[in-house]
Amino acid sequence: GESVGLHLPTLSVQEGDNSIINCAYSNSASDYFIWYKQESGKGPQFIIDIRSNMDKRQGQRVTVLLNKTVKHLSLQIAATQPGDSAVYFCAEIDWANSGYALNFGKGTSLLVTP
């Protein structure tokens, strides 16, 4: 069936470096994408979203890039901080077929070392 998956299960970066977390999706009808951050023992926390009619969206220290041609999504975190250590999930919505149901990938664990 359709799925959302991540290329790298774990990522270790040094404090101050930039981080890039990648996500592949297979549902070409997906039209809304969200990145979530989940810290241990907590619920997912919204980071940034992007609609399918956009290629790039920037937030505070984060940028999401969407390449619909290859069905790829990435999250860039600038000047990574220890507080960024968490599991990051990409999620997608196919409004027409699935409504509000978010389809989550497995997650990438980001570890920021001092």
Next chain:
Amino acid sequence: NAGVMQNPRHLVRRRGQEARLRCSPMKGHSHVYWYRQLPEEGLKFMVYLQKENIIDESGMPKERFSAEFPKEGPSILRIQQVVRGDSAAYFCASSWDTEAFFGQGTRLTVV
């Protein structure tokens, strides 16, 4: 705004018992979603509800699981005759439009 409130945070049940998980959405939110998360896994959609209506239950197991969102009170996810495989974290999210806010989850352990 207290955010999405889930209780209990931790729930232990013996095999065959019933588990009731509660979710109070954020104030003003009329959409509620339930997700299940296994260790080292992403969240799997279970059900989407609006007040007194189940909109999409395509992710719900066909047996033993049910959900409701009554006119008054929290949304309830009910698991009857629990088995060990039901052990997981269950997250509730609510939204008014597109952005969904998640609760802290209920961690169900079946012994």
